[in-house]
Amino acid sequence: MKNLLGFVSFVLVVGGISGLLSDHFWDVRLFGFLRHLVPDGHETAGYVVMIVVGAALAIGTDRIGRKGR
Template sequence: MSCALVVGGISGLFSDHLAGFRLFGFVHYLVPGGHETAGYAGLVVLGTALAVVTGRIGRAR
Protein backbone atom coordinates (compact mmCIF):
# COMPACT_ATOMS: atom_id res chain seq x y z
CA MET A 1 0.00 0.00 0.00
CA SER A 2 2.74 2.45 0.85
CA CYS A 3 4.41 1.78 -2.50
CA ALA A 4 1.13 2.54 -4.29
CA LEU A 5 0.82 5.85 -2.43
CA VAL A 6 4.39 6.88 -3.22
CA VAL A 7 4.23 5.88 -6.88
CA GLY A 8 0.73 7.31 -7.24
CA GLY A 9 1.81 10.62 -5.70
CA ILE A 10 4.83 10.85 -7.96
CA SER A 11 2.65 9.98 -10.94
CA GLY A 12 0.19 12.67 -9.89
CA LEU A 13 2.97 15.25 -9.65
CA PHE A 14 4.13 14.31 -13.14
CA SER A 15 0.59 14.52 -14.53
CA ASP A 16 0.11 17.88 -12.82
CA HIS A 17 3.20 19.37 -14.45
CA LEU A 18 3.31 17.35 -17.69
CA ALA A 19 -0.15 17.48 -19.21
CA GLY A 20 -1.41 14.15 -20.48
CA PHE A 21 0.82 11.81 -18.46
CA ARG A 22 -1.50 9.62 -16.39
CA LEU A 23 -0.26 6.39 -14.90
CA PHE A 24 -2.44 5.95 -11.81
CA GLY A 25 -5.95 7.32 -12.22
CA PHE A 26 -7.09 6.61 -8.67
CA VAL A 27 -5.02 9.41 -7.14
CA HIS A 28 -7.22 11.96 -8.91
CA TYR A 29 -10.05 10.94 -6.56
CA LEU A 30 -7.89 11.21 -3.42
CA VAL A 31 -6.83 14.84 -3.93
CA PRO A 32 -9.24 17.78 -3.69
CA GLY A 33 -9.54 20.01 -6.73
CA GLY A 34 -7.35 23.09 -6.72
CA HIS A 35 -4.80 21.52 -4.36
CA GLU A 36 -3.26 18.95 -6.67
CA THR A 37 0.43 19.68 -6.11
CA ALA A 38 0.15 19.76 -2.32
CA GLY A 39 -2.12 16.70 -2.31
CA TYR A 40 0.19 14.60 -4.47
CA ALA A 41 3.21 15.65 -2.42
CA GLY A 42 1.24 14.69 0.68
CA LEU A 43 0.60 11.24 -0.78
CA VAL A 44 4.34 10.79 -1.34
CA VAL A 45 5.09 11.85 2.24
CA LEU A 46 2.31 9.68 3.68
CA GLY A 47 3.43 6.64 1.70
CA THR A 48 7.06 7.13 2.73
CA ALA A 49 6.12 7.55 6.39
CA LEU A 50 3.93 4.46 6.24
CA ALA A 51 6.78 2.44 4.72
CA VAL A 52 9.21 3.60 7.42
CA VAL A 53 6.80 2.78 10.25
CA THR A 54 5.92 -0.66 8.93
CA GLY A 55 9.61 -1.39 8.34
CA ARG A 56 10.43 -0.55 11.95
CA ILE A 57 7.56 -2.63 13.26
CA GLY A 58 8.69 -5.56 11.11
CA ARG A 59 12.25 -5.35 12.46
CA ALA A 60 11.06 -5.14 16.08
CA ARG A 61 9.39 -8.54 15.94
Protein backbone atom coordinates (compact mmCIF):
# COMPACT_ATOMS: atom_id res chain seq x y z
CA MET A 1 0.00 0.00 0.00
CA LYS A 2 2.85 2.34 0.85
CA ASN A 3 4.44 1.77 -2.57
CA LEU A 4 1.18 2.51 -4.36
CA LEU A 5 0.63 5.75 -2.42
CA GLY A 6 4.22 6.78 -3.10
CA PHE A 7 3.74 6.17 -6.81
CA VAL A 8 0.48 8.15 -6.90
CA SER A 9 2.07 11.06 -5.05
CA PHE A 10 5.00 11.03 -7.48
CA VAL A 11 2.67 11.07 -10.49
CA LEU A 12 0.63 13.95 -9.05
CA VAL A 13 3.65 16.10 -8.20
CA VAL A 14 5.54 15.49 -11.45
CA GLY A 15 2.35 15.74 -13.51
CA GLY A 16 1.40 19.02 -11.84
CA ILE A 17 4.84 20.50 -12.44
CA SER A 18 4.82 19.24 -16.03
CA GLY A 19 1.37 20.73 -16.59
CA LEU A 20 2.43 24.12 -15.26
CA LEU A 21 5.54 24.14 -17.39
CA SER A 22 3.70 23.07 -20.54
CA ASP A 23 0.98 25.69 -20.05
CA HIS A 24 3.42 28.55 -19.55
CA PHE A 25 6.59 27.68 -21.46
CA TRP A 26 6.22 24.93 -24.05
CA ASP A 27 3.65 22.50 -25.35
CA VAL A 28 5.29 19.20 -24.39
CA ARG A 29 3.18 17.12 -22.01
CA LEU A 30 5.00 14.56 -19.91
CA PHE A 31 1.90 13.24 -18.12
CA GLY A 32 -0.78 14.29 -20.60
CA PHE A 33 -3.47 12.05 -19.14
CA LEU A 34 -3.64 14.27 -16.04
CA ARG A 35 -5.05 17.16 -18.06
CA HIS A 36 -8.42 15.38 -17.91
CA LEU A 37 -8.50 15.98 -14.14
CA VAL A 38 -8.27 19.76 -14.55
CA PRO A 39 -11.32 21.82 -15.60
CA ASP A 40 -10.98 23.98 -18.70
CA GLY A 41 -10.02 27.54 -17.91
CA HIS A 42 -8.54 26.66 -14.51
CA GLU A 43 -5.37 24.90 -15.58
CA THR A 44 -2.92 26.83 -13.40
CA ALA A 45 -4.96 26.41 -10.22
CA GLY A 46 -5.66 22.76 -11.02
CA TYR A 47 -2.00 21.90 -11.51
CA VAL A 48 -1.05 23.73 -8.31
CA VAL A 49 -3.69 21.72 -6.44
CA MET A 50 -2.23 18.52 -7.93
CA ILE A 51 1.22 19.46 -6.64
CA VAL A 52 -0.10 20.26 -3.16
CA VAL A 53 -2.19 17.07 -2.94
CA GLY A 54 0.73 14.98 -4.19
CA ALA A 55 3.09 16.54 -1.65
CA ALA A 56 0.57 16.00 1.17
CA LEU A 57 0.12 12.39 0.09
CA ALA A 58 3.89 11.89 0.07
CA ILE A 59 4.17 13.31 3.59
CA GLY A 60 1.33 11.08 4.76
CA THR A 61 2.88 8.04 3.15
CA ASP A 62 6.17 8.80 4.87
CA ARG A 63 4.43 9.06 8.23
CA ILE A 64 2.66 5.74 7.66
CA GLY A 65 6.04 4.15 6.96
CA ARG A 66 7.55 5.56 10.15
CA LYS A 67 4.75 4.19 12.35
CA GLY A 68 5.54 0.66 11.20
CA ARG A 69 9.12 0.80 12.47
